[in-house]
Amino acid sequence: MILIVSLLVLLMLVGAVAACAFKDLLSAIIAAALVSLIAAVLFYFLQAPDVAMAEAAVGAALTTAIFVVAIRRTNRYEQ
Amino acid sequence: MPGQGQSSSYSKAGDFFLAMFIVLSLYMDTPIFIGLSFSEMTWMALAVAGIVLCTLRLLKGPTSPDRAVAVDTAATVTTAFLVLLGSVFGQQFYLDVALVYAVLTFIGSVAIARFLEGGF
Amino acid sequence: MSQGVDRSHEWVRGFAWLFGITFVVWLALVSSLAPPEVISGCIVALAISILGAHLYAGLGLPALTLKRAAFLLAYIGVLFWEIIKANLDVAYRVLHPRIPIRPGIVVIRTSLKSNVAKLILANSITLTPGTFTLDVVDDQLLIHWIYVGATDVEGATRLIGKRFEKYLKPIFG
Amino acid sequence: MNVAGLISTTVGTIFLFLGSLGVFRMPDVYNRLQAGTKCTTLGAFLTIVGVGLMHNDWLPKALVISVFILITNPVSNHALGRAARKVGVPLCKKSVVDKTEEFEQRKVRQ
Numbered sequence: 046m047i048l049i050v051s052l053l054v055l056l057m058l059v060g061a062v063a064a065c066a067f068k069d070l071l072s073a074i075i076a077a078a079l080v081s082l083i084a085a086v087l088f089y090f091l092q093a094p095d096v097a098m099a100e101a102a103v104g105a106a107l108t109t110a111i112f113v114v115a116i117r118r119t120n121r122y123e124q
Numbered sequence: 125m126p127g128q129g130q131s132s133s134y135s136k137a138g139d140f141f142l143a144m145f146i147v148l149s150l151y152m153d154t155p156i157f158i159g160l161s162f163s164e165m166t167w168m169a170l171a172v173a174g175i176v177l178c179t180l181r182l183l184k185g186p187t188s189p190d191r192a193v194a195v196d197t198a199a200t201v202t203t204a205f206l207v208l209l210g211s212v213f214g215q216q217f218y219l220d221v222a223l224v225y226a227v228l229t230f231i232g233s234v235a236i237a238r239f240l241e242g243g244f
Numbered sequence: 245m246s247q248g249v250d251r252s253h254e255w256v257r258g259f260a261w262l263f264g265i266t267f268v269v270w271l272a273l274v275s276s277l278a279p280p281e282v283i284s285g286c287i288v289a290l291a292i293s294i295l296g297a298h299l300y301a302g303l304g305l306p307a308l309t310l311k312r313a314a315f316l317l318a319y320i321g322v323l324f325w326e327i328i329k330a331n332l333d334v335a336y337r338v339l340h341p342r343i344p345i346r347p348g349i350v351v352i353r354t355s356l357k358s359n360v361a362k363l364i365l366a367n368s369i370t371l372t373p374g375t376f377t378l379d380v381v382d383d384q385l386l387i388h389w390i391y392v393g394a395t396d397v398e399g400a401t402r403l404i405g406k407r408f409e410k411y412l413k414p415i416f417g
Numbered sequence: 418m419n420v421a422g423l424i425s426t427t428v429g430t431i432f433l434f435l436g437s438l439g440v441f442r443m444p445d446v447y448n449r450l451q452a453g454t455k456c457t458t459l460g461a462f463l464t465i466v467g468v469g470l471m472h473n474d475w476l477p478k479a480l481v482i483s484v485f486i487l488i489t490n491p492v493s494n495h496a497l498g499r500a501a502r503k504v505g506v507p508l509c510k511k512s513v514v515d516k517t518e519e520f521e522q523r524k525v526r527q
Contacts, residue, residue: 086202180441216472216478226485275477328459351519371455386516388451
């Protein structure tokens with residue numbers, strides 16, 4: 046069990062570093078979606094399903110949509 | 125003495141495996157691990173391997189549609205994984221999280237697709 | 245006058261479908277048949293269907309008769325069989341070391357008229373062996389095929405669309 | 418009942434893994450969508466229904482979750498494929514036929 050948790054934490058770190066490193070902001074948004082996806086699973090492992098539900102609702106749908114609207118109004122590529 | 129180097133290298137490898145074994149058995153002794161059967165371990169390992177492959181495609185994908193496809197697949201695998209975890213923990217309330225996931229994750233994919241088409 | 249009668253028929257039909265679906269989903273979510281649950285679910289489903297029935301009025305939803313229900317059940321069975329075949333097919337292509345694919349994009353034609361029927365046809369094509377829908381305009385569907393069997397419109401229609409239209413036509417006809 | 422749930426869940430997780438492997442291995446976006454749609458849809462369906470069969474009280478809720486997945490997964494994949502075509506992601510080198518231009522011309526003419 047703890048092996049799976051450490052693997053998931055590693056994946057979350059990889060996703061976070063990728064979100065910081067991408068110059069294409071759309072790809073950064075997608076990587077951030079992966080990070081919140083795995084964060085929900087980790088809350089689930091910590092026996093907090095209500096927090097996981099809030100994280101799922103906010104992270105999966107709302108953040109992605111709001112960030113997409115934001116880069117629609119501004120630039121897609123980082124200078 | 126002949127064979128001393130060999131025996132020392134052998135003991136090094138043996139020490140390494142012994143340490144690995146001790147670490148693994150320590151992991152197995154944690155109380156959360158006791159209720160798991162072999163089949164449950166296999167299911168969870170397969171699902172996590174799926175998430176790992178999707179992450180690799182996310183890092184590698186040449187264009188942004190590739191990355192969106194990878195995260196969409198990872199979301200479906202995660203929904204199934206949450207239901208499996210609910211079965212392992214054995215509480216029905218845990219299924220609601222998977223329900224929220226099944227309803228909501230496709231909104232993110234559709235938003236990204238609309239942006240790529242030039243919509244909004 | 246006939247227009248008004250027609251509209252009210254459509255409204256009642258959309259109301260019935262919406263009420264049935266929301267009520268069944270509620271019963272499955274609480275997963276019990278105790279009277280308080282059933283009554284509160286009935287009230288909530290009534291409120292939702294009265295408020296939302298006008299959204300479903302223009303879609304051309306059919307009235308549910310016995311013949312249509314039988315065809316719907318047969319259609320669901322066929323769909324499941326095709327999904328299982330699709331999965332074995334894709335699993336074979338993924339596991340083969342050289343990935344035996346011959347992909348391409350083809351056009352097929354459908355004879356279905358209503359929007360809901362076209363939506364269901366497109367989703368079924370997406371779930372079945374080696375094909376998935378890229379775009380729908382009027383009576384034509386643009387389809388990506390993982391192992392192209394026929395490049396012209398008629399042949400592709402015969403291979404991809406016919407097996408579902410056979411069942412969808414009596415339902416939405 | 419328990420054995421049916423075990424078999425269903427095992428087959429489902431194997432299909433989930435194969436779908437992710439297809440997303441990793443296939444050569445271009447459209448073929449990845451093929452693997453990502455079909456295998457993960459059936460895999461998630463079988464897994465969730467299998468868990469519902471193992472704990473009998475959970476079966477209605479598990480069925481609701483799996484039906485939601487069966488409805489929403491083709492929609493999001495269809496949207497992503499359409500977006501990839503609009504952006505102009507090219508087909509891979511093995512492709513044999515591309516009728517997209519013909520389709521676009523017909524759309525303009527109508």
